[in-house]
Amino acid sequence: MDNKTLIEAQVILIGTFDKMNYRNEGNGYSLFTIRTNDPCPYRNGYGSVRCAGHIPAYIEGMPLRISGYWEQSNAGMRIHIQSVEEVSDSEAVTIRYLTGICTGIGDATARKIVKETGADIFSFIQRQDAEEILRRCVSNIDAAALIRSVRNSVEQREVFEFILRYGGTYPDAMHICSEYGMNSMNELKADPYKVGLKNGLTFLQCDNIAKDQARDVLDKSRINALISDAINMIEKSGHTYTTLEGLMNTINFYIKKSVYQDEVPATIIANAVARHPGLILEMGNPIRIFSKDLWNAEQDIVQSVKRITNGEGAMAFHEDIIAEIETEEGVHYSEDQKNSFTILKSTGIKILTGGPGTGKTTTIKGLIEGFRKIKPYGSIALCAPTGRAAQHMSETTGMEASTIHKLIDFKPYGSDFCFKDQTDPIQADFIIVDEVSMVDTKLMAMLLDATKSGTLLLLVGDKDQLPSVGPGNILHDFLSSGKIDTYMLTKNHRQKGGSFITQNADIINSGSSKLIEGTDFRIYRVSNAKEAKQKASEIVKTHYKKQDPYFVQILTSTKMTEAGTVSLNEILQKELNQEKTRIDYGNFSYRLHDKVMMLNNNYEKGYFNGDIGTVIRINGSDMTIDIGSTLIELDRFLFQDITLCYSATIHKSQGSEYPVVIGILPDHPTVMLKKNLLYTLVTRAKQLIELIVVGNALEISVKNSGNEDRNTRLMQKLISPYSELIPMLKNKVTI
Numbered sequence: 001m002d003n004k005t006l007i008e009a010q011v012i013l014i015g016t017f018d019k020m021n022y023r024n025e026g027n028g029y030s031l032f033t034i035r036t037n038d039p040c041p042y043r044n045g046y047g048s049v050r051c052a053g054h055i056p057a058y059i060e061g062m063p064l065r066i067s068g069y070w071e072q073s074n075a076g077m078r079i080h081i082q083s084v085e086e087v088s089d090s091e092a093v094t095i096r097y098l099t100g101i102c103t104g105i106g107d108a109t110a111r112k113i114v115k116e117t118g119a120d121i122f123s124f125i126q127r128q129d130a131e132e133i134l135r136r137c138v139s140n141i142d143a144a145a146l147i148r149s150v151r152n153s154v155e156q157r158e159v160f161e162f163i164l165r166y167g168g169t170y171p172d173a174m175h176i177c178s179e180y181g182m183n184s185m186n187e188l189k190a191d192p193y194k195v196g197l198k199n200g201l202t203f204l205q206c207d208n209i210a211k212d213q214a215r216d217v218l219d220k221s222r223i224n225a226l227i228s229d230a231i232n233m234i235e236k237s238g239h240t241y242t243t244l245e246g247l248m249n250t251i252n253f254y255i256k257k258s259v260y261q262d263e264v265p266a267t268i269i270a271n272a273v274a275r276h277p278g279l280i281l282e283m284g285n286p287i288r289i290f291s292k293d294l295w296n297a298e299q300d301i302v303q304s305v306k307r308i309t310n311g312e313g314a315m316a317f318h319e320d321i322i323a324e325i326e327t328e329e330g331v332h333y334s335e336d337q338k339n340s341f342t343i344l345k346s347t348g349i350k351i352l353t354g355g356p357g358t359g360k361t362t363t364i365k366g367l368i369e370g371f372r373k374i375k376p377y378g379s380i381a382l383c384a385p386t387g388r389a390a391q392h393m394s395e396t397t398g399m400e401a402s403t404i405h406k407l408i409d410f411k412p413y414g415s416d417f418c419f420k421d422q423t424d425p426i427q428a429d430f431i432i433v434d435e436v437s438m439v440d441t442k443l444m445a446m447l448l449d450a451t452k453s454g455t456l457l458l459l460v461g462d463k464d465q466l467p468s469v470g471p472g473n474i475l476h477d478f479l480s481s482g483k484i485d486t487y488m489l490t491k492n493h494r495q496k497g498g499s500f501i502t503q504n505a506d507i508i509n510s511g512s513s514k515l516i517e518g519t520d521f522r523i524y525r526v527s528n529a530k531e532a533k534q535k536a537s538e539i540v541k542t543h544y545k546k547q548d549p550y551f552v553q554i555l556t557s558t559k560m561t562e563a564g565t566v567s568l569n570e571i572l573q574k575e576l577n578q579e580k581t582r583i584d585y586g587n588f589s590y591r592l593h594d595k596v597m598m599l600n601n602n603y604e605k606g607y608f609n610g611d612i613g614t615v616i617r618i619n620g621s622d623m624t625i626d627i628g629s630t631l632i633e634l635d636r637f638l639f640q641d642i643t644l645c646y647s648a649t650i651h652k653s654q655g656s657e658y659p660v661v662i663g664i665l666p667d668h669p670t671v672m673l674k675k676n677l678l679y680t681l682v683t684r685a686k687q688l689i690e691l692i693v694v695g696n697a698l699e700i701s702v703k704n705s706g707n708e709d710r711n712t713r714l715m716q717k718l719i720s721p722y723s724e725l726i727p728m729l730k731n732k733v734t735i
Contacts, residue, residue: 011079013038014089016097017062018048025621025636026586028054028160028170031078034064037090042070042077053081054164056157056173057621058637061100063088063122086154091119105141111327112138113146125150159184160383163201166208169586171637172200189213193225200640203229207258217262223272226251226264231279231291234473239711240294240441243286244270246711259570274726283724288713297445302717305349305483311453312348317341319368329369337363339488344370347456351436351478353463354489355472355509356683357502360460361396363489364432367458368397371430381428383407385438385468387611387628389655393434404433404443405603408450412603425452435655436461440470441714459484464509466680469609469651473710479677481718501685508679520685522693529562529666532692536563536662537571539690540646543660544576549595549614553656554647555681556664557673563666563694568647576646581618585639592618595650596625597645607632608650615636639653639679650681661685665697673701695714 015036022031024629032055033048040049051066052073058064065087068079088094091114098110098121105113116137117124123131125147134143160173161186176199180187188195192213196206203225210222234242242250248266255263273279273289282288282293290298322341326332333341340363343350354360368380382401384390393401407426408420420426431451433439436459439447451457459478467473478484492502500521507515517523526532536554543552554572558564579592590596598611613627625632625642634642650663663681665673678701683687691698717723 010067011040012067013040013049013079014063014065014066014087016093017058017064019060019061020057020134022584023057023621024584024586025162025639026169026171026584026588028056030055034066041417044076048613050076050078051081051276052078054161055081055084056160056170058153058251059100061093061096062086062153063090063093063097066379071544075169079325084157086122086157088119088121094119094121095449097121100144102141102146105146109138109141111182113141121150122154125655132268147661148182152177155182155184159188162188163196163205163209166182166201166205167617168196168201168205169640171219171640185586192220193221197225197229202615203254204259207254207260210603211259217260218264218268220272223264223268224276224664225277226254227269227272228255228278228703231289235291236477236687237710238467238469238471238473240298240471241282241288241290241711241713244273244287244629245286247289281726282713283726287726288711296716298712298714301441301448301714302721304445304451305718306721308349308451308453308455308457309483312346313454315344315456316374317344317370321373322366323568324373325366325369330364331362331368333363333366334491336358336431336489336491337366340489341367341370341484343437344374344632347454348482349457349459351475351484352458352460352489353475353479353486355462355492355502356505357492357499358489359491360489364434364458364460365397368399368430368432371456374646375429378429379427380430380432381407381426382432382434384434384655385443385610386435386608386655387630389435389438390654391628392657395484401434403608404439404447405608408446410446410603417603418449419446422449422452426450426455428455430456430458432458432460434460437463437465437475438468438654439474440468441472441474441712442470444472444474449637464679464681465683466651466654466676467710469654471710471712473712474712474714476714477715478545478719481715483718499691501682505679505682508675508682508702511675511702513699515691515698520688522688522690523698524690526692526694529564529668529694532563532664532666532694533568533571535692536568536664537575539662539692541575542581543662546576546593549593550612550658552660552662553653553684554662554664555650555653555684556647556666557650557677557681558666558669559649561666561668563664563692565643565647565649568664569644572646573644583618583621583623583639587635590614590615590623590639590643591641592643593646596642597648598627598641599643600641602638602641605632605634605638606630607641610655612648612656650677650684653684654680657686659685659687661689663689663691665691667695667697671701673697674704678702 013036017033017035029516031052033050035048043049066081066084070077070180073082073721093477095110098105099107131143131147156177156604159176160170163173192206230247233250245663278292280290280292322338337359340352382393382399383404384393385404387403390401390403408419461475500516500518504515504521524535526535545551554705556563558567577591577594581592582589592615594615598607599607607627611627613625615623616625616626621636623634661684
């Protein structure tokens, strides 16, 4: 935070927490003051003592004993905290503390309690008979609740100090304490994997804790955690299943980074997999390993497609409808657009696909008008995977559109959730889903389950875009199966207007790197990632509008390197946002008016992975983010769900369009250089793209077909739904 010099003069003080001047909400590093009556040579102008160190988020008046060393900082002398604990040697301090933490305890009641317990309430609550004594001396209080309130402060600090040594955060500690209460530390030490992984710690952090607790390398809990975390990582790569070889490769990635030196034999993993209650093994060569959730989701999709297809009904479509709409709307449809109107001949599931400029929006609007002519009293619902995609759909169609989650009325209940299904389906006769390439397996399973038979469900997307961030390759699998009626738009309607963006999108798809520069497409060649970063920083200043942070967006293929999102966001925040009001979390600072992106789904709060917003309020340890028309309130425990978004990865940009896109193609890592990634990057721009290319990254990208080769079984199951499963085994097995 500032320059400081340690002075070898140890100090121990007892006092009360006074004021928080600065706090990093991730690692708990704080600049604060305490009030103390102990002799002290250095105090600020208010009589308090400055301190710095990693502490919990204490309330004002918390009795503390701190130990540390004096150090000289820019603000003056302060104590560099080495340890802190909750201690009181003053009855008056304890009385004030009790009235502050417990509802219903006033000054008189607190005095009665302290008269019986003594000043040090923290030591008193450790006694076996503490609750009985409190009930006897003050009958009108909840003695157990009082003990929990006092003990929770101690437990939070102990858990926080403990996991901080392993790289854990204060929010992680709070999550653990919230779930396990006064027994949190014992539970964490007893099973670091079960408790830690569930509450924010990484596998490697849990491994470090387990090693220090002398847990065996082949401990059952560790093996199951290795498997579960590896499956989770594989699913984050987009796969719905893996093989034993793929699982072992991922597990070995963890093992190489682990504090344990011993490798885990494949036979141990194989036997644990065969007995794992959260996995399903599907017969094949090789055997396929699914999480139960994803196996069930694929099965549900297959069954729903069959149900909706079998429930198809004829609609009173006739060719004259097309001419009527052309006259009324003042448009002229191409042949492939006219052909797509046969979608209205029957209900069921249909796919409409096409690239930028092929008239998807015009066609959708025409289909809506055509449906209204056929069914004047029929209901229509529009939706998209993200808030921004839904907002864009509303703007282009002139109709209200929602997220898919909102349409299916998704509601979380703790670790469980509910949503509309066949017992309470979506009440719409025509459902249009835009940006369907972004929809992952679980979300598609829920949407189809909530679609009643007899509905016309139109899935709209661009087959050449990247697949979903979540597991699955829905649009690709639907198209490849041949089981769903598909309508393709191929004619480019923008080229007459001189759009080099759409022309170059076609050139990229053809596998050529000979892109055409023009008024809306500029290319800059640079030698390395550092030059790309500098060039992007120069260009963005010519386009950035503080009043419209969504006007320009920097997109890059990677998070790391000089041309990755982390490095870019750090420099762009400094150059584009000079606001002083901020919150620090780990290595990041969030300032008022920062552009941020959500990294996870939070159904209770109503935000989803990929949503973009701006910070409109910072108050202490809370912030408010404006995501479109939705205001999201975040406290410190949810800050892991956001990141700066002056720059974003191309993957995260799906479903969004921006007037100006500054695209960066670093030459490393080469695994990210794919044709569909470049295509997605280019097609995010509506008015102008400024493309910065490092070395021969452009040529590498167009030569790489971009096929994700995601492991999914959906296409095969749509063609032939039979699957033979291996039952969960109790005995050892070789697979």
